[in-house]
Amino acid sequence: MSMDAVKQIMGELRTLRTNQDEKVAGIEKQVNAIKEAQRIMEESVYRADSSEITGTDDQLKKFVGEDGSIRWTTGKTRVKTAAGVTTVTESGLLDTDENLSNWHVEMKRLANDRMMIKSMLVGDKSTPKMDLAIARHLAVAPRSIAAQISKANYDGSGVGAELIPDQFLAQLHMEYQVPTVVRSLFNEVQMTSNTMLAPRIDRGGRPYIKGTVTSDNPALYPVSTVSMGQAQITAKGLATRYILDEELIEDSAVLLLPAMQRMIAKDMRDALEDAIINGDATATHQDDIANWDIRGRWGSASLGGSNDHRRLFTGLRAAAFDKTDCTLDVSGLDSSLMLELISKLGEYAASDKVLIVSPEALYQNLMGLDQLITLDKFGPQATILTGQLGSIFGMPVVMSRFMSDDLAATGKYTGSGSTTGMLVVSRESWNIFARCGIQIQQEQDITSGAYNMVATERLTFDSLDAAAVKNVAFGFNL
Numbered sequence: 001m002s003m004d005a006v007k008q009i010m011g012e013l014r015t016l017r018t019n020q021d022e023k024v025a026g027i028e029k030q031v032n033a034i035k036e037a038q039r040i041m042e043e044s045v046y047r048a049d050s051s052e053i054t055g056t057d058d059q060l061k062k063f064v065g066e067d068g069s070i071r072w073t074t075g076k077t078r079v080k081t082a083a084g085v086t087t088v089t090e091s092g093l094l095d096t097d098e099n100l101s102n103w104h105v106e107m108k109r110l111a112n113d114r115m116m117i118k119s120m121l122v123g124d125k126s127t128p129k130m131d132l133a134i135a136r137h138l139a140v141a142p143r144s145i146a147a148q149i150s151k152a153n154y155d156g157s158g159v160g161a162e163l164i165p166d167q168f169l170a171q172l173h174m175e176y177q178v179p180t181v182v183r184s185l186f187n188e189v190q191m192t193s194n195t196m197l198a199p200r201i202d203r204g205g206r207p208y209i210k211g212t213v214t215s216d217n218p219a220l221y222p223v224s225t226v227s228m229g230q231a232q233i234t235a236k237g238l239a240t241r242y243i244l245d246e247e248l249i250e251d252s253a254v255l256l257l258p259a260m261q262r263m264i265a266k267d268m269r270d271a272l273e274d275a276i277i278n279g280d281a282t283a284t285h286q287d288d289i290a291n292w293d294i295r296g297r298w299g300s301a302s303l304g305g306s307n308d309h310r311r312l313f314t315g316l317r318a319a320a321f322d323k324t325d326c327t328l329d330v331s332g333l334d335s336s337l338m339l340e341l342i343s344k345l346g347e348y349a350a351s352d353k354v355l356i357v358s359p360e361a362l363y364q365n366l367m368g369l370d371q372l373i374t375l376d377k378f379g380p381q382a383t384i385l386t387g388q389l390g391s392i393f394g395m396p397v398v399m400s401r402f403m404s405d406d407l408a409a410t411g412k413y414t415g416s417g418s419t420t421g422m423l424v425v426s427r428e429s430w431n432i433f434a435r436c437g438i439q440i441q442q443e444q445d446i447t448s449g450a451y452n453m454v455a456t457e458r459l460t461f462d463s464l465d466a467a468a469v470k471n472v473a474f475g476f477n478l
Contacts, residue, residue: 055100057142063093064148103142110134180266180273181387182400185354185427186461191435196233198464203227229466235435235458236312240267242453246444257451261440264455268438270297271309274402276461277356277423278413279315286318287413294404313460316356316423316430317411320474322467327411330422330475333365337475342393342424344473351426351471354385354396358403358420361478362389366397395424411476421476429471434459 063071066078073092078085091097099105114130141149205224242260274294280286289311290304320326328341342349357366366372374390390397408417435458442453465471 053099053101053105055098055104057101057103058144059100060093060104060142060145063096064145068148070145070148101142103137103140107134107137110137179387180269180400181398182273182276182356182402183269183432184386185356185398185425186430186432187427188432188434191233191235191433194235194435194458196433198231198233200229200231200464200466201226202229202466231462231464233433233460233462233464235433235460237456237458238268238271238309238312239457240264240271240455242451244451244453246449246451257442257453260453261442264440264453265438268455268457270402271312272457272459272461273400275309275312276315277400277402278317278404279310279313279461280318281311281314282318285311286321288415289413291415292413294406295401297401313462315461316425316472317421317474319463320423320472321411323470323472324468326470326473328473328475329477331409331419331477333369333475333478335369335371338369338371338392341422341473341475342395344470345424345426346470348426348429348469348471351428353424353426354398355392356398356400356403356423356425358405358422358478359399359401360405360420361403361422362397362399365478366390366392372397407476409477411474419476420478421474422478424473424475426471429463429465429469430461431464432459432461 065071071077071090071092073095074089075092076087077090079088079090093104094108094111099108110130110133114134138149203226205226206222207224208222210221211219242264244256244260248256274297278287278289278294285304287310288304289308293300293303314322326344328337328344330337330341342353345351345353369392372390372392375384375388378384378391385396385398387398388396389399403420403422404413405420406413406417407419407421408414409419411419411421436456438455438457440453440455442451444451463469463471
């Protein structure tokens, strides 16, 4: 009996399996055929317990080609002879009659078992258990060919694609991004309705020198007027929606729904941080947001419209430009320029403030300043903010990827430029007013076979101070 007999049995089995009406009736015939094929395989030279070892592990090098690839099955190879280099046809590692080592015999057995399972049972479908067994066996290949095994072209036809599975990492990879931490810098005020009115006293009264009574009709004390104001805070909504194919969710090798839930929540955090730094609620945004895909985060489609998240509220950069003398060209930054930028806050420079910088500004402009104290010098008792990387002049330094490095020399985005900047912010003056936190909902649409996943949030970012108060300063042209 030979492998030709096994192939003939396999062909008969395929005929039985493809005829749906005869599947049940022919079940006994299929079982007998499988038993016969198994007997033949056990008697073949591919079984380790009946194979004579005729060589050593070192002789496996003969299956390595000039380019370092493994010759798995019979093919052309170049051999040096007395007459020069000659191209000949030689058997491969899997179909040679030789059994050079125990590892070699086991490798041929695994490959043969996989071939039989695919031919007799699963057809074109995958064989994950056999693939795993083969991958593990390849991982302990003899030293003589271990390096070539690890770099062999497994994907090429005839050199292993039929045998070796591609490795699949059962988790979604995401490129590194600077963590979003700006939201955590500010107090969060919970709103009980969509609009909140917050009265404030902008200025108190004025005392005068008290006069003396010199007549029966003394002069009245001068009147002082208390200046009052009111801030109106209105929450606005953000929403993100995904459409996911139900078959993709069912067939995915990773847990797709939880991964998408994490991703959609991250979308909301990223949008809020971008708006806190780059938002502008005026009719004409100060930046060319229709063409601004900051660090490739948002894509190039549908930017700058009326529903762009950077129109949600006026952020810190725009607020600094709106105020009088709250911006500074800090090109050639040194300690004196840094102090001048901080001084733009006036008396608010004495408040609890924070410095928000881009990654580029941190390493190109701040790390060289002697006044920057990094975390390793703070000491074990230091209190640090979430995401804080250092401290300068007693002010925490926090990095955000949404402080971009593509601004014009004016500090605004115009479509050209390669400068960056930094924000000095009075933390006590700014708050996140939240009406409703992030909510993630998903629903299956049975009429289309799709899942809708939606994340929503209602909030705004604002200051209760009067508009003219210098509670933020922006240093640009770094």
